[in-house]
Amino acid sequence: MILVTGASSSPGFKILARLRAEGRDVLGVYNQHPVESSVRWDLARDPVGILEQYKPDAVIHAAALGDVDKCEEDPALCHRINAVVTREIARWCARRGARLVYISTDYVFPGDRGSYKEEDPPKPINYYGLTKLLGEEAVLAAGGAVVRVAWIYGLGPGRQNFGRVVVERLSRGEEVRAVADQWGSPTLNTLIGEAAAKLLAADYSGVLHAAGPRLSRYEFALAIAEAFGLSKDLVKPIKMADLSFKAPRPRDSSLDSSRAEKMLGIPFSDIRYALAIFKREWEAGSHASGQL
Template sequence: MILVTGAGGLLGKKLVKVFDDDVVGVYYKSKPETSRYLSLDLSSLNIKAIEDLSPDVIIHAAALTDVDKCEKDPGLARLLNVDVTREISKVAERINAYLVYISTDYVFDGKRGNYREDDEASPINVYGLTKFEGEKEVMRFSSNYLIVRTSTPYGSNPASGKDNFALWLLRKLKNGEKVRIVSDQVTSPTLNTNFALMLKECVEKKVKGIIHLAGASPLSRYDFSVLLARTFNLDEGLISPASSSEMNWIAKRPMNSSLNVEKAMMLENKPLKIEDALKTLKKEIEENENSEII
């Protein structure tokens, strides 16, 4: 049995889908699309229900990922991203489960980009710091683990009651609204379907240590937005470049937190180039009868 925390989130929804019948989705507010699920408030740190299920694999995808909210409420960020991870790591060790922890490119300071798995982490905001501390809790308490870092996930499905960046942008462009997007911050945008398939393969092969599972094309949010508009035949002229210094962000962002994915290229399900990822996104949205995007 595979247990996925954060099963109603952007990554969690795809993970429970690719693992199909062999999965239990753990959620708090956003119900997952799986036949077996467990409603649990992880912030209580009472996770005996997970231990009682005794899964073979625990994929810990639940986290506070709102970067500015983490900055405003570091206590909550520490509770959800560090303390919860510690307790899950302890449970995984007690029941001899293989633990997969979903981390982020924001553990790096963003001064150079193309970060490898063994590069030194140096987070510059509370979100990155608490996720890195979560990594350390996994390594401290679990002897059978995989730490997976990803970057700027997006997908065809709304999650936790809101659109991801790609869906937000598509709605804006479809409505003819002008948008200003930062052009000086580089990441490795990751289609959640590609991520889920890569992670499934890692679980099946029991890959251990740290691996970067992200898109194969580092680019700015502005360049990503222009390619997205072109893929969906929308007006890219509605998109204007902006500097990150113009944004009303509370937390600092790494300027180039792109991830090196050479290690993941050894998988059968390889990291997708941005053009292929966006074609897959378009196909998924077209096949979704309930989609209002196109």
Template sequence: MKTILVTGSNGLLGQKITEKIVAEGSAKLIATSKGKNRFPSALGYQYAEMDILDPAQVKAVIGYYQPDAVIHTAAMTNVDTAQGNQESCYQLNVLAVNTLISVCEANNIQLIYLSTDFVFDGAAGPYKEDDEVNPLSYYGQSKVLAEQALRNSSIHWTIIRTILVYGITNDMSRSNIVLWAKGALEKRLPINVVNDQLRMPTLAEDLADACLLAVEKSARGIYHISGKDYMSIADIVRKVADYWSLDHSIVTEVSSQTLNQSARRPMRTGFVLYKAIADIGYSPHSFEEGLQILDEQMNSWH
């Protein structure tokens, strides 16, 4: 049985990985995050506080547990925040990865790094793994820099790029497209939604599966992991409205230009998933199925 250490275990993806390992007993898990553990149960895994910006702490914690693999989920992911705070973004998204690379090198550990569709410019999606990167935002740039550091290293690395992750946990530090849309529609708040950006939204459970498959199969290289449905952000919001029988007449479709966001977004991303399906046995849910899973989870907590 492999020992897996997860960074950012308090986040949505981190909690889904914890949930899956605890339920299946498929690996030994060391969950790490900055601050106290937010996962509701302490059974079936170990938790250690670890700030990825503190190289000495990273070295000590990983050196102590000696995992077979590190799944690095901690990052600055808000695109506009990253654009406005490039220094902090660089520290979190690039320097922290350099620290992990050197620790994994010293201890012979596989490093699974979470990247993004924002490494592409969106001129020609859906993208394959070997398509040329050309980020439009500082966030995308920081992810490309980290990817390059991995590719130039001698460690066993796996890059998992993903798109617009959605899902729910019982202690969320930030929202996501589906929860945001559902919340706004239920409150009947008028919302503007872009109709010219195309994505393939990814269920957090599917992404957690892919991360664990990458460990199990000792995968190397880059993998594209997302949902299988290709649609505009406006379509996503409409499907959320339809699923929960909410009125979408309050939704106004707008073009990206009208939003004045500080960071540029790629227009058409989306992924070609053949490699992940063939190499690691990745099998994503449809968006409808994802909403159903989300709905069941929400109901089971009330």
């Protein structure tokens, strides 16, 4: 049996959906937002009780405190959820011989140059990135797999994401302000689900980047407008300096996912491919909530 934590998060939900579509024996775990055919559990209170109860053969750990500014405001909670919980899950998997796949982030890098490869040394500049890096170290010590993703967008439950906001606002004829001097790797959650399922089957251990192409948020918004047939004129460039954050953000945390493309056969670098999937899901209204 496969256990997926963070089933109500954007990546966790799509991982769960993918595994269920493949007919896998899988259980989702959520904390606050219900997901169909999943169980509620507070990992921050008890990281391994759910594992002892169901004794999975594999765990995909997508649960995290992903609000970067909240992590900066409440470092104790951030450390508990992102570092301590991950460490305890990793230790349990190591003791039981269970496979472990951990969903991590581009924010483990400082953002000084971008196009980071798996072997590049991490150096986070905010507390969120630091705690995710601590989680990575625990997973790697346990022989698990770390999958770094970035700028996640798509349909499903979880926090609002930039991709959805762009489509919603442009569809209403509203202006979208998008940062033109910050670069990342926008990653469709559906492709994360596919990558996690394939990686689990491949019995991979180590770090793998599974993220989209290098784009600024402005370039990404323009690509969405083009894919959906919406007005590009409503997309307006702004600068990072125009925004106010509690936590510092990397200027260019884009990831090189060429290794994952070859290994998994998923065209992460093709934004048109990802946005075509996003548009089909949008038009179908699929996975717009916690219903699988």
